[in-house]
Amino acid sequence: MDIMVPASNRASRTYSANSIIGAKDSTSRGRISPQSSGITEVTPYTAQWALELAAQGAMSERSRAWAAALVCLVVLQTIASLLSSRSFALVALSDFLQLILLLSAALSCLPSIFKNRGRTRLFWSLMGLGLASWGTYQFLWTYLEVQGRDVPNLWAPDIILFLHIVPMMAALALQPSVEQHDRDLRLGSLDFALLLLWWVFVYVYTVIPWMYVFANEGAYNRDLNYSYLAEKVALLVGLAVLWFRSSGSWKTIYAHWFGAGLLYSASSFVANRALGLAPSSHWAYYSGSLYDVPLVASMAWMSLPGLLALNMPPEQARSVKSLPRGLWAARLGMLSVFSLPVFAWISAFDQAVPTSVRNFRLTLTLGAMLIMGSLVFLKQHLLDIELIRLLRASQQSFQELQLLQTQLVQSEKLASLGQLVGGAAHELNNPLTAMLGYSELLATTNLTSEQRSLAEKVSQQAKRIRILVASLLSFAKQAPVAKSALDVNTIVATALKLCQPQMRVAKVQFVIQLADSLPRAQGDANQLLQVFSNIINNATHAMSDRGGTLTVTTYAAGNVISAEFSDTGPGMLEPDRVFDPFYTTRPVGQGSGLGLSACYGIIQEHGGKISCQNKKDGGASFLVELPAIANGKAAPPQAQAHAAN
Secondary structure (H helix, E strand, O other): OOOOOOOOOHHHOOOOOOOOOOOOOHHHOOOOOOOOHHHHOHHHHHHHHHHHHHHOOOOOHHHHHHHHHHHHHHHHHHHHHHHOOOOHHHHHHHHHHHHHHHHHHHHOOHHHHHHOOHHHHHHHHHHHHHHHHHHHHHHHHHHHHHOOOOOOOOOOOHHHHHHOHHHHHHHHHHOOOEOOOOOOHHHHHHHHHHHHHHHHHHHHHHOOHHHHHOOOHHHHHHHHHHHHHHHHHHHHHHHHHHHHHOOHHHHHHHHHHHHHHHHHHHHHHHHHHHHOOOOOOOOOOOOOOOOHHHHHHHHHHOOHHHHHHHHOOOOOOOEOOOOOHHHHHHHHHHHHHHOHHHHHHHHHHOOOOOHHHHHHHHHHHHHHHHHHHHHHHHHHHHHHHHHHHHHHHHHHHHHHHHHHHHHHHHHHHHHHHHHHHHHHHHHHHHHHHHHHHHHHHHHOOOOOHHHHHHHHHHHHHHHHHHHHHHHHHHHHOOOOOOOEEEOHHHHHHHHHHHHHHHHHHOOEEEEEEOOOOOOOEEEOHHHHHHHHHHHHHHHHHHOOOOOEEEEEEEEEEOOEEEEEEEEOOOOOOOHHHOOOOOOOOOOOOOOOOOHHHHHHHHHHHOOOEEEEEEOOOOOEEEEEEEEEEEOOEEOOOOOOOOOOO
8 A cells, every 4th residue: 555655756656557656767776685575476376376267167268368468477577577687678668567467457348348238337337447547647657767757756647546446436336246226327427426526626635736836745745645545445445345245256356356456555555665765775666676576466467357257147146235325325425525624624724734725725625515515416406306206106106006906805895796696686586577477467357446556566666676686687797708899989979879868858968079090999899888878877867957068088098998978967975985886876766886886897807997086176087998909909908096086
């Protein structure tokens, strides 16, 4: 890890291709003894591990060749560090090897980017972006050293080195190893924007003032080291947590990322300490020394996760031990915003820094508060929109659940009652037939006027009972009927024509609005005619006292054909109970209460729905929905909620 070292020259900085160390000017070069076995042991371990992995068949032929090339590069660096003394050729070789290895790590992510999709593709894209940024920094460093020029102590491209970890942090936040629902990319983009802005703010706050406001190389190096150290620790912690909570191939990939990052950080810490030694010291660091061997090995190791992912199926099984990403992402975002006042307080009261630096930091913090606060407000606005959408969806689901529950109870009630009344109706038929026969026989005999009147009343009431029994049998009928394609408009028009005499007597007018090119429905025309006629007769009876208007409308929405019957009567007293058996609001003798129950059963048998509700401006409305025929087949009914107003 980076630590604060003497800042007497560029050698005390952490800007090399190692992304941390690499001070490579002539004042810092020395000779290191081969006795540092703790460093040289990294190379054989890495080579042996890579060869074992290839032997196990975990990688394809191309991946094994790629891994073998990486091992060769690490071995080349080891041989050069052991056999070559400090020279320009050794510096150039070390720089180019590190550039090639970083380019290899970035390119290893490309196959996974093209192979996967969704969050997994975004994960590899962000990891590749971070490695490519690191490689860009290494290219600039290598260019200066190959040209024989010293890297400036105050170097603007250092921000590339500092920010290359940010895309990697964002990639870890995606958690592609976890089975989750699809996430809102807009909110994820805002989380990434907050993370990026916060780290940019940290860099500008801690490092930039010592470059442009009040030049101070020592303070610049110190603050850069500490801020970069915090960034690396955050990345390693995230990798460790995901490694622990993942499983399968993803666990292996996270383990390699964590191992490579830990090796890189530990070796850079050792090399960075060696930068503080005198150039003549036996243990001093110079570019291409044995200190670079574990650094090169860690860079080669960073290509292995991408190589292992080449053989991982696109839809790799994911772990169920998910982190509460949405909650933690929101907490981290709010924490980054809440940390800004702390930076402002330090800027205002830190007397150890020059006034110009304090003023710059205070102004920067206030500007960051404005920008990041705006992002938080935008995120909250998007969350509010999403919450409203979810609330409406929950309300609709609840209404559909209530409707389904009502339909289930109604169906069970009708099924049980149908069996009961069916048996009772058959038992009543025999004595009823005898009563009708005897009453007709009495009417043909010589009776007094009083006796004849009583016989006619018996016959009249027996006929009424027969009608009731017929209704019971119709209600209890279980046998399926033959269904065919039919035109709902034609059936509605026929029902209105049959009911016109009753409507004329009740002074009820009707308005008919039939949709053009209405799809056909699958059903029994006689049964649907019975349903529509029953609804029209009920509406006519409701408006018989003072007249009114019945509006009949047909329309199609998706795969559903709807027929709506709306009247201007007094409305229903209990619209939720109108389909219950034997429920009626008519006087005794004028209705059995089975008509709408039978209609409900018929529509259910047709795979449709029937509902009733009172209108806000008065009157009742019956809605009949039937599945339309799509491509010659009846479409399944769509679940739609009809809540009573």
